[in-house]
Amino acid sequence: MFSVGVDLVEIERVRKGCNNSRFVERVYSKAEQELFLGEKPRFASLAGNWAAKEAFSKALGTGVRDFALTEVEILRDELGAPYIRLSGRAKAAAECKGLCFSVSITHTKELAEAVVIAYGC
Numbered sequence: 001m002f003s004v005g006v007d008l009v010e011i012e013r014v015r016k017g018c019n020n021s022r023f024v025e026r027v028y029s030k031a032e033q034e035l036f037l038g039e040k041p042r043f044a045s046l047a048g049n050w051a052a053k054e055a056f057s058k059a060l061g062t063g064v065r066d067f068a069l070t071e072v073e074i075l076r077d078e079l080g081a082p083y084i085r086l087s088g089r090a091k092a093a094a095e096c097k098g099l100c101f102s103v104s105i106t107h108t109k110e111l112a113e114a115v116v117i118a119y120g121c
Helices: 011-017 021-027 030-036 043-060 088-097
Strands: 002-010 072-076 082-086 099-107 111-120
Touching: 002 011, 002 043, 011 021, 011 043, 011 111, 030 043, 030 072, 043 072, 043 082, 043 088, 043 099, 043 111, 082 088, 082 099, 088 099
Parallel strands: none
Antiparallel strands: 002 111, 072 082, 099 111
């Protein structure tokens, strides 16, 4: 199986959402919060992560249901490249379908976009 998910997010919308701690805790894992919500919040990266979570759900073929957004972590490797780390029901759903994922994120001043490719492992 091979599928693609894509999503586009307004950075300002995510910045405003981050003023609400319930939004942050519902969407971003502790690891993501530590990476991007420090002394100088990186709202473009947070918006990219939001887009990647949505794109993941589309590539998985389920939409955002039966798993929490915090179970789909969008982290960065030592070179800054994004990757997906799954846990809980999101991981179980991906394993049930035999899928692995690749993610790419980009942004402008106003928008963040992510593309997720799902492929058989």
